[in-house]
Amino acid sequence: MSTEPVSSSTRPATIHDVARESGFAASTVSRALSNPGRVNVQTREKILAIARALNYTPNSQARALTSGQTRSIAVLVSDITNPFYFGLIRGTQQQLKAANYLQMLVDTAESSDSEAATIDSLRRSADGAILTASRLSDQQLVSLSERMPLVAINRHVPGIPAVIIDTPFGIDQALDHLASLGHRRITYVSGPDMSWSNERRWQRLEKTAQKLGVQPVRTREYAPSLASGAAAAEAMINSESTACVVFNDLIAIGMLERFRERGVRVPEDISVVGCDDIFGASFCNPPLTTLTAPIERAGRMAVSMLLSRLEAGPDSPPPPPMLLPTHLTVRKSTGPARQR
Amino acid sequence: MSTEPVSSSTRPATIHDVARESGFAASTVSRALSNPGRVNVQTREKILAIARALNYTPNSQARALTSGQTRSIAVLVSDITNPFYFGLIRGTQQQLKAANYLQMLVDTAESSDSEAATIDSLRRSADGAILTASRLSDQQLVSLSERMPLVAINRHVPGIPAVIIDTPFGIDQALDHLASLGHRRITYVSGPDMSWSNERRWQRLEKTAQKLGVQPVRTREYAPSLASGAAAAEAMINSESTACVVFNDLIAIGMLERFRERGVRVPEDISVVGCDDIFGASFCNPPLTTLTAPIERAGRMAVSMLLSRLEAGPDSPPPPPMLLPTHLTVRKSTGPARQR
C-alpha cells in the first residue's frame, strides 16, 4: 500500500496508479473496467473499489488513440445566431447524450474554404459530423465524406446521408391556404441565393402557384436575419401582391415589425407565411402563420443516422435521404385577400 | 518515394507517413510542423510540402496525450431548452473560436449528482469548464474546481472565478420605473427555489421596494418556461398588485399570452417587467420591458477568464468575480398604475 496521500489537487489517477495500488497489472485493470467477463469476479471487485477510491476516470484521449473512436460528434452550423439552430442543437444534444456521445458545436460562420478546413481539423477529434446548411460544393462534400462519416441536414447530394425537412410539401399547403383566402398574386421573399433550401422552396412555390392559377413573384435575396425583414417589408409594400411566403421566420418576424411601424395591417392588408416555426413565431405580433418544421426531430434523426452509419462501417451503402414532413400552422398573420 | 496511391479513402496520414515519404524522422517532422526554428529551412519546406500533399492533419488525441492539453472547453448548461443560453453559447463559441479552442456543449438537465458525474468524465476531455446555473452545492463546486479549471456564470462561491450578471442593479432601475408610474404593490414572480440568481433578485427587490415605500410580494416558484407563464399570470390576476417583475423573460412572455387570452390588458391593467432580454422580448406582444443582460458578453468574458486562468496556472490567485451591469429597457409592457 502506497503511503502517498490521495490528494485531490494532484493530477488525476491513471490506470497505472490503480494497478500499482491494487497489485495487479495495468492490463488487468483495463479489462476489469471494460471487459468484465475476462477477469475473476473478486479481482474485479478489488480493482473497482480501488479505482473508485482513487477517483479514477479513464482518459478519453488515450482511449481514443487505440480505439480510434473519440465518442464525440461535431455539429457544424453556419451561424449560431440563427434561432433555427436552437432546436436543432437541442435535438442533436438530446440524442447524443442518450448514446453517451459528446457534442462539439462549431460555428463555421465564414467562407466555404474555412468550413472545409475546419472540418479537416476536426476529422481526428470527432467520429463524425453533422452539417447544416453547408456552403460547401457538392464536390467538396463528397470528397469530405470519404474521409469522415457525414450527415447533411437540408442538403441533398447523391451518396451523402441526409435529413431533409420537406418544406416544399408544406409550401403546397400554404399556397392552398392562401389561394382559398382569395390571394391571386403571391410573393416569395427569397433567402440567400446560395441556399439549397431557398431554391427548392421557390421552385415548388412557382410550380404549385401556376397550378392553382396564382401568380408567383420572387424578390431579390435577403439575409436570414430579423434586421433584413425591414427591407423585405418595404419591398412587399411596394409590390402588387396581397400575400407573401417568406424564406424563414426570422425574416418574416422582422417584416411584421416593419409593417406595424408603417401602419400596414397584417393580415388585413397583407398576409404573411413564414417557414420553420422557430421560437418566437407563436408569440410575435400577430402570431405567425408558418410552415412548422420538426426541427428538433431533424437533429435527433441526423444523430441516429450518423450513429448507425458508424456502426455499419464506411462501406455500407449510404442510407437514402430521410424526408421529414412539414405542415402549415395557421395563426394570425394570414387572412382574406384585400382587393387592391 | 513510395508507390502506394494516395487514396483518400484510406485512413488519415500520420506523422510517420510524412516521415517515410520525406525521408526524415518522425521527430523531425514534428518539429518542422510545430517548432519551426528548430529545423533547417529547406528541410522544413520539403516536409511541409509532403504534409500538404498527404493531407496530413495532426491527431489531436495523440497530441493531447503528451501535451496534456486538449484545446477544448466544456460548456455546461442546465437546460438547452432555455433561450437564455442561446446568447451565452453564441458568446462562448465566438471567443473560443477566436482562441482556436473547440466547444463541447453539454446539457446537464438531470440531477446534481449527474451533473457532478458528467463533469468528472469530462475532466480529461476538456481543459476547463464553464458552468451556468449550476445545481451543485458550494462544497461540490469547490472540490470540483480543485480538479479542473472552472468559471461559473451567475453563481458566486468564494474562490471560484465567476462572471455574474448584475441583475439586482437593474432591479433598482425597474423598481424606480414602476414606482414613478404609480405602482405601490409589486409582485415578484419567482423562479426555481434552487436558483441562486432567483434568490438574489428577490432579496434586492424586497429591500429596494421597502426603501421606495412600495410593497413587495413574492409568488411561489415557477419553472422557467413559456408554459409556466400561464399559471403565473393567473396568480397575478388574482393578486392585488398592479405590476410584476418576473424572474425571466421566458415566464414573462408566457404570462403575456395568458393575459391576452383572459382579456387583461398590458400595460393598462397590469405592468410586466422581465429579466434577461432574450430573443423574442423585443417582438412579443406587447414588446416586453425588461432588464437587458449582456448575455453574449457574459459568455465571452467567461471564456477569456477561463483561458487566462489556464495560462496563469492553477496556483495563481483566483480572479475576483466579474460583475456585468444590466440596464432597464423600457418597451411596451409597463405603464401607469391602474387604480384598483
Add this chain to the structure above:
DNA sequence: AAACTTTCAGCAACCGTTTGCCAAAAATTG
C-alpha cells in the same frame, strides 16, 4: 494419475505525437 481444457493474469507491442538527449555535420574561431 496423466492428459486435456479452461480460466485468469501478465508481458509487451501498439496507437500518434512530443521532447530530452545525443551525435554527426557544419560553421566559426584561434
Add this chain to the structure above:
DNA sequence: CAATTTTTGGCAAACGGTTGCTGAAAGTTT
C-alpha cells in the same frame, strides 16, 4: 588545421490506455 561552438537530425522514452499472445494454475475428463 585543430579546437570549439552551433545547427540539425535521429533515437528512444514517454503520455495513458487496449489487446494479442503466452503460460501458470485450476478444473475436468478419462
